[in-house]
Amino acid sequence: MTLFEAAEVPAEHHGPHGPTERVRLVVAYDGTAYHGFAINAGVRTVGGTLAAALGTVLGQDVELTCAGRTDKGVHARAQVVTFDVERGRFDAVGLLRSVNKMCGPSIAVTDAAVVPDDFDARFSATARRYRYRIVNRPAPDPFQAHLAWHVAEPLHLPSLQLACDPFIGEHDFAAFCRRPKRRDGEPASLVRRVTAAAWTDEGGGDLRFEIEASSFCHQMVRSVVGTMVDAGRGRLHAGDLLDIIRSGDRNRAGDLAPPQGLTLWTVRYDGWSSGG
Numbered sequence: 001m002t003l004f005e006a007a008e009v010p011a012e013h014h015g016p017h018g019p020t021e022r023v024r025l026v027v028a029y030d031g032t033a034y035h036g037f038a039i040n041a042g043v044r045t046v047g048g049t050l051a052a053a054l055g056t057v058l059g060q061d062v063e064l065t066c067a068g069r070t071d072k073g074v075h076a077r078a079q080v081v082t083f084d085v086e087r088g089r090f091d092a093v094g095l096l097r098s099v100n101k102m103c104g105p106s107i108a109v110t111d112a113a114v115v116p117d118d119f120d121a122r123f124s125a126t127a128r129r130y131r132y133r134i135v136n137r138p139a140p141d142p143f144q145a146h147l148a149w150h151v152a153e154p155l156h157l158p159s160l161q162l163a164c165d166p167f168i169g170e171h172d173f174a175a176f177c178r179r180p181k182r183r184d185g186e187p188a189s190l191v192r193r194v195t196a197a198a199w200t201d202e203g204g205g206d207l208r209f210e211i212e213a214s215s216f217c218h219q220m221v222r223s224v225v226g227t228m229v230d231a232g233r234g235r236l237h238a239g240d241l242l243d244i245i246r247s248g249d250r251n252r253a254g255d256l257a258p259p260q261g262l263t264l265w266t267v268r269y270d271g272w273s274s275g276g
Contacts, residue, residue: 020084022119026111026274027079032146032260033106035072037079039064046070046107050081053102058089065121067267067274068128071219073259075147077131078110078275080267082121090114111274119269127195127268129212130221132261134229137205148206149225149261155232157201160209162238163231164197166245167211167224174248176224177217190217199228210265221262227254 027050035043039051047064054062067080092112099109118124133148135141140150170193177190196212209225227244230236236254244252266275 019087021087021090021114022117023083023085023090024111024113024115024119024121025081025083025109027076027081027107027109029076029079029107030105030146031070031073031075036074037066037068037070037076046076049103050099050107050109053099054083054095056102057095057098058085060086060089067121067125068216068264070262070264071259074262074264075260076264078266079264080121080125080269080274082115082119121267124269125215125267126270127212127214128216129196129210129265129268130216131263131265132209132211132221132225132257133263134207134209134261135205136207146260147263149258151229153233155207155229156234157199157207157232159234159238160199160207160228160232163228163236163241164199165238166241167194167197169194171245172248173217173220173245175244175250175253176220176227177250178219179250192217192220219256222257222259223250223253225257225261229257230254 027046029046031037031046033044034046034049037046039045039048047066051062051064062083062085065082068076070076070079090112095112096109103109133144134155135144135148135150136155138152140152141148170191172191174190179187179190192213192215194211194213196210198210200208200210202208209228211221211224227236227241231238231241266273268274
């Protein structure tokens with residue numbers, strides 16, 4: 001059994017005893033081989049693999065909170081994770097060395113620090129930024145196949161750029177999200193504030209889209225990208241997008257862009273961000 005495989009095997013640990021301290025990790029991962037971040041019995045997930053490795057290193061069970069629960073096949077450059085550990089067990093240098101040996105190269109902890117007890121990876125975040133990559137040329141690129149969406153049909157960059165404008169600001173993104181389950185009989189709000197959205201031509205047919213918001217609905221970024229690509233293909237006009245947003249009708253938006261092009265790029269907090 002390899003160290004990587006061992007990291008996924010549950011061990012007999014128990015939670016912390018006595019006083020605890022909160023630890024914040026910055027985690028990068030290639031999500032290709034994982035069924036998302038959230039722990040899910042019976043399948044390999046980033047959170048499950050990471051929690052098992054941390055449990056082995058720390059000698060106690062850990063309950064992870066993450067800034068963004070990425071889906072199957074989605075990556076992260078600077079995911080933020082918090083958990084509580086019994087005081088005296090945490091050693092940043094030793095933890096990074098041991099966990100990365102067990103989980104690398106597909107999962108890497110790039111930073112570890114003790115933070116105030118009220119810091120929460122999810123609820124303390126003020127913004128998340130995602131990046132989506134497209135290879136837009138006739139032939140696919142084998143070296144980017146797990147990190148980008150290959151679109152052979154030429155995309156009109158000015159149309160993609162114009163398609164960004166309707167998304168800026170606060171909107172109900174029901175047309176671009178998988179509806180969450182109701183809680184206490186009340187539907188969850190799908191209103192989100194997008195503060196930045198832009199396409200960049202990196203040359204040679206490599207296109208990059210970045211979007212930042214206070215938070216995102218489930219599958220929102222992939223739905224937005226898929227709809228924008230329809231605009232880039234000429235199937236939609238930029239002016240159509242505001243009508244789609246206002247409709248709240250998921251059937252009017254485009255298909256989901258594939259997961260492999262999407263990366264959680266950075267998470268922002270008051271006075272600190274995970275990845276610049």
